């Protein structure tokens with residue numbers, strides 16, 4: 168069955184019922200209760216979003232010097248205090264959208280991007296981010312520019328490492344940590360800077376299954392807070408959707424579907440079935 172999706176939609180009704188029978192991917196049992204992807208969390212009852220892109224365009228200059236559009240009228244909204252996964256085929260613009268969320272890494276040419284502050288980006292390869300000799304020194308590194316006492320720094324570092332389950336590794340030389348443990352140190356660094364938004368780019372690419380689950384569970388704990396954090400995670404791994412409150416799917420520079428994990432899974436399975 169062909170499904171033409173040109174704007175953010177959710178799949179429902181007869182289409183959905185007809186497709187469910189052919190699905191091959193089912194959600195594994197979840198270890199947490201996802202929040203409603205359409206939740207409202209502000210005091211006045213209106214929806215509150217920590218990440219919001221509206222009709223965003225991003226262009227880059229290609230190797231030949233020509234300007235290449237990468238994001239084309241891309242829109243997305245991530246509710247406060249939720250973990251959302253961003254999926255889509257290679258080259259559709261996922262990382263670009265994440266980088267556009269951090270002005271400076273990639274500046275939109277048109278449209279609006281609003282991301283709550285402070286915000287942090289965690290890279291795919293922790294070796295590009297975790298640079299100090301010990302876990303403690305690395306998490307403390309970003310705090311140097313703040314006017315904090317030594318005791319405050321120590322306290323923040325410990326609390327941040329504890330949030331990702333790494334409080335027993337304070338003095339551990341970085342080169343002796345696994346990839347997943349380094350990723351958790353990188354996340355702790357963002358938390359120590361009291362980041363309200365975490366932008367996460369394929370964090371588990373280089374990790375085995377144990378480390379993958381360790382990082383996913385750490386991010387879930389961090390998102391739950393307190394204080395709660397909002398997170399957008401780019402992934403190709405469908406099993407990671409089981410940890411998300413919501414999901415968005417991109418194609419050709421724009422978000423074509425955004426909402427519940429079940430809807431995005433259904434859409435991906437539909438696409439697989441069409442191949």
Ligand SMILES: Nc1ncnc2c1ncn2[C@@H]1O[C@H](COP(=O)(O)OP(=O)(O)OP(=O)(O)O)[C@@H](O)[C@H]1O
Pocket residue numbers: 227228229230235237255256257258259260261262263264
């Ligand atoms: N600085 C740049 N110069 C030239 N092309 C770029 C640049 N940045 C991104 N692109 C192109 O924009 C497109 C989208 O790239 P992006 O990395 O955002 O995709 P992606 O969906 O994250 O891909 P993947 O899943 O493979 O990581 C690709 O075709 C990429 O080659």
